[in-house]
Amino acid sequence: MTPKILVFAGSSRVGAFSGKTADNAQKELALQGAEVTRISLADYPLPIMDEDLEREKGIPENAVKLARLIAAHDGVLVATPEYNRSLPSLLKNTIDWVSRVSKDNGRPLHPFSGKAFALCSSSNGPFAGIYAINHLRTVLVHVGCEVVSPQCSIMRGQDAFDEDGGFKDPRSRDIMTTVCQTLIERARMLSTRIGE
Numbered sequence: 001m002t003p004k005i006l007v008f009a010g011s012s013r014v015g016a017f018s019g020k021t022a023d024n025a026q027k028e029l030a031l032q033g034a035e036v037t038r039i040s041l042a043d044y045p046l047p048i049m050d051e052d053l054e055r056e057k058g059i060p061e062n063a064v065k066l067a068r069l070i071a072a073h074d075g076v077l078v079a080t081p082e083y084n085r086s087l088p089s090l091l092k093n094t095i096d097w098v099s100r101v102s103k104d105n106g107r108p109l110h111p112f113s114g115k116a117f118a119l120c121s122s123s124n125g126p127f128a129g130i131y132a133i134n135h136l137r138t139v140l141v142h143v144g145c146e147v148v149s150p151q152c153s154i155m156r157g158q159d160a161f162d163e164d165g166g167f168k169d170p171r172s173r174d175i176m177t178t179v180c181q182t183l184i185e186r187a188r189m190l191s192t193r194i195g196e
């Protein structure tokens with residue numbers, strides 16, 4: 001079975017290090033035989049999570065669209081930036097809204113439940129977003145995702161990529177290979193289990 005993997009970054013900034021990290025993941029996953037869908041969260045704008053808004057207007061259509069996309073894939077890879085030692089509000093707000101989706105046209109839809117996830121992080125400093133990736137892991141595990149252990153963290157983003165966008169450091173390439181391999185294996189296993 002060809003695993004379907006969704007890839008996105010937690011920043012919509014032009015030239016974002018997390019976007020470049022996601023590019024590397026996208027290429028590596030495709031090399032390893034996955035069918036990859038790459039999206040930008042900029043294409044799914046959402047209001048700040050507000051339960052009054054939710055009660056009055058319902059869950060925004062973009063959150064439902066993202067929930068459907070996640071559900072339609074066997075695994076998801078997220079590349080997060082780090083803001084103030086945590087994940088950025090764009091990513092947290094997106095997860096918060098999608099976590100409110102439990103139905104689609106009356107049918108049950110639990111996009112995060114038992115879904116294989118892999119995480120990457122990046123920053124412009126020496127700590128490579130490790131605080132953000134740990135917080136992101138906690139949030140995703142809380143909503144029911146199966147987050148694989150290997151993770152790829154890229155420090156000093158301004159120096160980390162060559163002119164073609166690839167990682168300069170071969171160790172980053174090796175770690176990304178391991179992350180993608182593990183995600184594909186886990187996605188296959190969990191999808192088979194669901195399909196049994």
Ligand SMILES: Cc1cc2nc3c(=O)[nH]c(=O)nc-3n(C[C@H](O)[C@H](O)[C@H](O)COP(=O)(O)O)c2cc1C
Pocket residue numbers: 011012013015016017018019080081082083084085086122123124125126127128129157
């Ligand atoms: C609000 C804000 C908070 C930040 N906090 C951190 C931080 O805690 N740790 C860190 O390494 N970099 C931090 N940075 C710098 C980011 O690593 C840098 O801006 C990075 O390029 C953002 O990710 P992106 O390139 O994927 O957009 C922060 C940047 C912003 C705008």
